[in-house]
Amino acid sequence: MPRQVREELTRRLRRNKRALRKEDVQVVEPPLLRRAVGASALGNCMEWFDFGVYSYLAATIGKVFFPGASPGAQVISSFATFAAAFVVRPLGGLVFGPLGDRLGRQKVLATTMIMMAIGTFAIGLIPSYATIGIAAPVLLLLARMVQGFSTGGEYGGATTFVAEYSPDRRRGFLSSWLDFGTFVGYALGSALVTVLNLALTDAQMLAWGWRVPFLIAGPLGAIGLYMRLKLEESPAFQQQLDEHEKSLAQSSAGSEFKTIVKKHWPALLICMGIVLLYNVTNYMVTGYLPTYQTETLRRSSGSADLLVLIGMVWIVLLITFIGRLSDHVGRRPVYAVAAVAMIVLAVPSFLLIKMHGTWPPVLGVLILATLLAGFAAPSAATLPALFPTAVRYAAMGIGFNFAVAAFGGTTPLVTAALVGATGNDLMPAYYLMAAGVIGLVTVKFLPESAQMPLHGSQPMVGSEEEQRELLSTSEELYEAARKPA
Numbered sequence: 001m002p003r004q005v006r007e008e009l010t011r012r013l014r015r016n017k018r019a020l021r022k023e024d025v026q027v028v029e030p031p032l033l034r035r036a037v038g039a040s041a042l043g044n045c046m047e048w049f050d051f052g053v054y055s056y057l058a059a060t061i062g063k064v065f066f067p068g069a070s071p072g073a074q075v076i077s078s079f080a081t082f083a084a085a086f087v088v089r090p091l092g093g094l095v096f097g098p099l100g101d102r103l104g105r106q107k108v109l110a111t112t113m114i115m116m117a118i119g120t121f122a123i124g125l126i127p128s129y130a131t132i133g134i135a136a137p138v139l140l141l142l143a144r145m146v147q148g149f150s151t152g153g154e155y156g157g158a159t160t161f162v163a164e165y166s167p168d169r170r171r172g173f174l175s176s177w178l179d180f181g182t183f184v185g186y187a188l189g190s191a192l193v194t195v196l197n198l199a200l201t202d203a204q205m206l207a208w209g210w211r212v213p214f215l216i217a218g219p220l221g222a223i224g225l226y227m228r229l230k231l232e233e234s235p236a237f238q239q240q241l242d243e244h245e246k247s248l249a250q251s252s253a254g255s256e257f258k259t260i261v262k263k264h265w266p267a268l269l270i271c272m273g274i275v276l277l278y279n280v281t282n283y284m285v286t287g288y289l290p291t292y293q294t295e296t297l298r299r300s301s302g303s304a305d306l307l308v309l310i311g312m313v314w315i316v317l318l319i320t321f322i323g324r325l326s327d328h329v330g331r332r333p334v335y336a337v338a339a340v341a342m343i344v345l346a347v348p349s350f351l352l353i354k355m356h357g358t359w360p361p362v363l364g365v366l367i368l369a370t371l372l373a374g375f376a377a378p379s380a381a382t383l384p385a386l387f388p389t390a391v392r393y394a395a396m397g398i399g400f401n402f403a404v405a406a407f408g409g410t411t412p413l414v415t416a417a418l419v420g421a422t423g424n425d426l427m428p429a430y431y432l433m434a435a436g437v438i439g440l441v442t443v444k445f446l447p448e449s450a451q452m453p454l455h456g457s458q459p460m461v462g463s464e465e466e467q468r469e470l471l472s473t474s475e476e477l478y479e480a481a482r483k484p485a
Contacts, residue, residue, distance in 0.1 A: 065128065271403070347430075
């Protein structure tokens with residue numbers, strides 16, 4: 001048992017003034033655990049397929065909804081609409097977070113799923129600017145805001161749900177399946193757009209081809225909703241260990257917000273720093289890189305999409321292995337190594353991407369994808385562990401969504417504007433380096449949470465044998481703590 005886990009367990013034993021009993025340790029049945037993780041990852045896959053296809057079609061959408069602008073202005077206008085979804089994400093977090101702490105994680109996650117499907121499906125039905133004029137980009141903006149509002153309750157809730165279901169020793173590995181689903185969704189969106197770009201002419205893509213990925217959202221949303229309605233509520237939410245936390249869970253949303261900001265502001269800042277590190281990299285690769293290649297490097301949309309798809313597949317292959325690694329070596333070392341690597345390798349990666357030929361750009365994208373996997377893999381286990389059970393969903397909704405709105409979702413827009421203003425096509429690399437520096441400073445203050453119980457939750461184990469082992473260890477630690485120094 002790692003030193004920090006023994007210390008945390010000893011603190012709990014001293015507070016309770018006794019060793020752990022059988023009823024103090026929650027055993028998660030393997031079938032229930034597999035269903036919870038699998039359904040959450042599948043739902044997240046569908047949700048982020050819906051959300052991700054917009055970025056892959058940004059250049060085409062700019063031509064459909066902003067036809068009078070120059071090519072550069074079309075891209076910036078399209079990314080401005082992309083960023084608008086992130087403006088309302090904090091509002092979604094403020095609404096869905098407290099609801100998740102009161103009504104339960106499962107109910108809110110089902111709601112966010114159906115809202116995302118409706119918003120995405122609606123984009124596929126909006127007439128073009130040539131048909132209805134200015135109403136077209138206005139309707140596009142409204143649909144994106146519905147997407148953003150629903151996403152405000154999605155990632156914080158999904159990470160909370162999976163983290164609260166996972167045994168302490170395997171939380172990094174099991175939670176990484178959530179982001180596995182995220183990048184599978186991104187990869188499926190990228191693959192579909194790549195196939196459409198290769199199979200259709202530019203005129204066909206502009207006329208109707210771009211609508212296909214959005215219209216698929218309807219049936220996908222129905223499947224995801226069914227999966228999430230079949231889930232049971234997380235054990236940690238059902239327990240709510242002490243009366244103080246129960247009173248917090250029953251407080252008003254405004255009171256809960258004040259409590260989070262007043263009592264948990266250090267954790268909120270750490271959360272936002274980690275989210276900035278993860279999501280600047282995420283939206284640089286998934287949101288900006290396809291357009292960077294087509295508009296700045298003048299490559300075909302098919303080759304640009306294929307290159308990003310290779311990166312997404314590489315992340316999918318890596319992410320659960322890095323999640324498992326974080327259970328053994330800790331979350332902090334994984335973040336720290338990846339942040340240092342990004343500071344060092346961001347410029348070389350983009351220099352490779354700019355080169356002619358096949359393999360240098362592939363290598364550049366694979367480097368960025370590896371760094372992104374290093375940030376993504378431990379996040380779903382690390383961020384929920386910063387907050388106690390009673391306010392976890394709401395705190396995640398605040399910290400995660402404010403950081404994504406300010407830094408993640410704006411990455412394509414800001415980077416495109418910087419490249420346009422300076423004429424320097426290495427600005428994306430410098431932007432990543434700045435995020436790496438901020439992330440490295442944040443990691444210095446990040447508490448290690450690998451293999452440790454979540455705040456306000458019972459210790460979670462995956463078998464009765466592991467339960468017996470933990471009870472025996474607690475008796476030894478309690479006896480040692482009672483002995484005079």
